[in-house]
Amino acid sequence: MREIHEGICGSHSGGRTLAARVLRAGYYWPTLKIDCAEYVKKCKSCQQHGNLIHASAEQLHAVSAPWPFALCVIDILSPFPLAKSQCKFLVVAVDYFTKWIEAEPFATIMVANVQKFVWKNIITRFVIPYAIIFDNGLQFTDKKFNSFLENLGIRHRFTCVEHP
Structure with missing residues (x-):
């Protein structure tokens, strides 16, 4: 042998x-x-x-939205150099249909800040989305934030971290 x-x-x-x-x-x-x-x-x-053992490959499938702001993706980008008012985090939302971007800097990433961002930059400016895609960050898996979305009838979907 x-x-x-x-x-x-x-x-x-x-x-x-x-x-x-x-x-x-x-x-x-x-x-x-x-x-x-x-x-x-x-x-x-x-x-x-030898070769590393990886997860088996899967077919990619396109994610499409039927109308503007029906499906959005939200993520938190960090860290950035400190800016005015000590902001070093950026919350970014992208609409899947139009590719429109909404972004806002924050000094701290708390559930309340993310909830305020969704309310101010998406819901009151455009429409209540059908669904929002998040990564599994702590701000997005919080019970208070999830109940906020459920009360508005927004479905929340999750994806892997760093690749929403």
């Missing part, structure tokens, strides 16, 4: 391939596949230079 895996013609292949090559070389024992997988897991070269 070692000669097939590491030898002069060895290619440090994975467990299944190693088992197939051992079979092709004319060897067999009942625990062949398990032994080959374990051998590859313990091979120092394979662990140092």
